[in-house]
Amino acid sequence: MTIMKITQVEPQKKNPHRFNIFIDGEFAFGAxxxxxxxxxxxxxxxxxxxxxxxxxxxxxxxxxMERMYRWFSLRQHSEKEVRDYFKIKNQQSKIKxxxxxxxxxxxxxxxxxxxxxxINDLEFAKAWVEARRKSKNLGIRALRMELYKKGIDxxxxxxxxxxxxxxxxxxEELAKQALEKKMRVWKNLDHxxxxxxxxxFLARKGFEYEIIKETxxxxxxxx
Numbered sequence: 325m326t327i328m329k330i331t332q333v334e335p336q337k338k339n340p341h342r343f344n345i346f347i348d349g350e351f352a353f354g355a356x357x358x359x360x361x362x363x364x365x366x367x368x369x370x371x372x373x374x375x376x377x378x379x380x381x382x383x384x385x386x387x388x389m390e391r392m393y394r395w396f397s398l399r400q401h402s403e404k405e406v407r408d409y410f411k412i413k414n415q416q417s418k419i420k421x422x423x424x425x426x427x428x429x430x431x432x433x434x435x436x437x438x439x440x441x442x443i444n445d446l447e448f449a450k451a452w453v454e455a456r457r458k459s460k461n462l463g464i465r466a467l468r469m470e471l472y473k474k475g476i477d478x479x480x481x482x483x484x485x486x487x488x489x490x491x492x493x494x495x496e497e498l499a500k501q502a503l504e505k506k507m508r509v510w511k512n513l514d515h516x517x518x519x520x521x522x523x524x525f526l527a528r529k530g531f532e533y534e535i536i537k538e539t540x541x542x543x544x545x546x547x
Contacts, residue, residue: 330369356386404475449484461502466530499539
């Protein structure tokens with residue numbers, strides 16, 4: 325069995341949170357802080373060929389994590405979004421003739437993101453619903469469809485759309501706010517044309533028929 329030894333561990337110049345690992349006097353791979361600490365990669369540590377293979381795999385996951393930190397700094401992402409992200413990257417790499425990310429590496433990366441709490445579909449769904457209701461005044465049907473497209477499990481979707489928020493009480497107000505933004509644009513329409521446009525608009529927003537009907541009647545009455 326071949327035994328090798330770590331002969332040097334030095335911070336990288338462009339990123340001091342990553343380290344260059346040298347084995348038997350030659351550069352072997354780059355590693356992030358987590359890998360260096362968790363695997364105790366220090367000068368003098370002896371490694372077998374099998375050890376090095378495992379470290380190379382973990383180092384590749386760590387390198388991808390650097391990309392994920394930057395991506396997640398913009399907003400939280402669902403597990404499906406992460407997997408779709410790398411599927412697209414793999415398609416681009418295939419076209420350019422570059423090495424693709426293996427399924428094994430992708431699975432390990434997703435597990436690492438989960439352990440760090442970065443991937444949490446329940447928390448993602450809650451944050452997504454709150455943000456979309458505030459920015460787009462969306463109804464439950466539209467939110468349910470959006471979460472489904474994000475790969476969120478049905479059980480999580482139903483939980484988020486019922487708890488901890490009481491959506492039933494908020495739907496009418498959200499529909500009212502959404503329609504009020506259009507009232508000025510449609511002020512010269514006749515009654516039938518206004519109702520038609522208002523219904524189509526609120527339906528696209530994901531509101532139920534009864535909510536739409538009541539909202540249109542209330543605002544039309546005030547006008």
